Amino acid sequence: MPRILVVCFTLAAVVTSLVKCQTTLPPYSNARPVLLLTGDSLTEQGTYPSSQGWVALLQARYTHSSDVITRGLSGFNTKWFLKHVIPVLEHEINARAYTPPSLITVWLGTNDAALANGSNAASHVPIDEYKNNLIKIVDRFRNAVPDAEILLITPPHINDGARIEFAANRTDAKRGLVDRSNAAVGYYSRACVEVANSLQVPALDLYTYFNAMSETTRNSMLVDGIHLNAMGNKAVDQQLRNKLNTEFPALINALDKRQIPAVSKYQAEDPWKADNTSTS
Numbered sequence: 001m002p003r004i005l006v007v008c009f010t011l012a013a014v015v016t017s018l019v020k021c022q023t024t025l026p027p028y029s030n031a032r033p034v035l036l037l038t039g040d041s042l043t044e045q046g047t048y049p050s051s052q053g054w055v056a057l058l059q060a061r062y063t064h065s066s067d068v069i070t071r072g073l074s075g076f077n078t079k080w081f082l083k084h085v086i087p088v089l090e091h092e093i094n095a096r097a098y099t100p101p102s103l104i105t106v107w108l109g110t111n112d113a114a115l116a117n118g119s120n121a122a123s124h125v126p127i128d129e130y131k132n133n134l135i136k137i138v139d140r141f142r143n144a145v146p147d148a149e150i151l152l153i154t155p156p157h158i159n160d161g162a163r164i165e166f167a168a169n170r171t172d173a174k175r176g177l178v179d180r181s182n183a184a185v186g187y188y189s190r191a192c193v194e195v196a197n198s199l200q201v202p203a204l205d206l207y208t209y210f211n212a213m214s215e216t217t218r219n220s221m222l223v224d225g226i227h228l229n230a231m232g233n234k235a236v237d238q239q240l241r242n243k244l245n246t247e248f249p250a251l252i253n254a255l256d257k258r259q260i261p262a263v264s265k266y267q268a269e270d271p272w273k274a275d276n277t278s279t280s
Contacts, residue, residue: 032099033099034102035062037055038106039072040073040077040110041226042156042227043055058237058240066102067099075111077112079112082133086141094144101148102254106152109154110156110180117177118180127188135199149251151243153203154192155192157219157222163181185207189205192205204239
């Protein structure tokens with residue numbers, strides 16, 4: 001009996017302590033907005049500091065106000081993403097592995113647009129199936145996080161010359177087979193925008209943005225004809241910032257507010273003084 005009393009007393013003390021902590025938390029300690037960025041290698045490589053990735057730039061900008069969760073998976077198309085990634089993300093969200101996202105970006109299509117007769121045909125997804133997959137992905141996210149804002153991002157441009165050169169330099173049986181083309185990606189970009197319009201979610205049309213530039217300028221923003229270099233990442237970052245400001249002003253307002261005030265506030269309000277011996 002004494003042991004039981006001790007355990008009960010200890011548990012009561014712990015609970016009391018936790019309640020006390022919760023009731024004394026400062027008002028700025030509310031949950032930080034979570035940004036869930038999903039997609040293929042364009043999202044995965046967006047985390048790379050070496051190329052000033054767009055994800056890294058976003059994270060640095062809002063490091064004091066949000067948590068950025070990245071689920072970019074190189075090589076994935078909408079079919080594989082829907083089958084193998086969405087269930088994992090649903091589990092994470094339902095298990096509260098992180099605060100329910102305030103924003104979810106979906107950037108898929110570059111691999112779906114792989115040419116059906118090209119060197120990467122295994123990744124090809126017919127355009128109607130691509131559209132249906134996008135619809136299902138958005139629906140699954142909406143069901144998992146009803147209050148989240150969702151942004152679809154179109155595949156960007158392709159440097160045809162770079163992909164032709166890559167195909168010519170192959171040393172295997174696929175030598176000479178081109179994997180992607182700027183024209184083919186354009187169909188998927190337009191399909192992405194159509195899906196966004198039908199679902200009444202915003203779309204960031206990077207394909208149109210890049211293709212409005214001269215061929216020399218837009219291709220100078222790619223490393224290998226597909227992936228972004230530092231210049232390309234900065235361009236995507238700027239376009240994303242503009243889109244978020246336009247479409248989600250309430251979210252931007254939340255992101256612009258630091259969770260914890262800058263130290264200058266406390267330097268002014270609570271500075272060290274020579275006659276102050278308190279360290280708490």
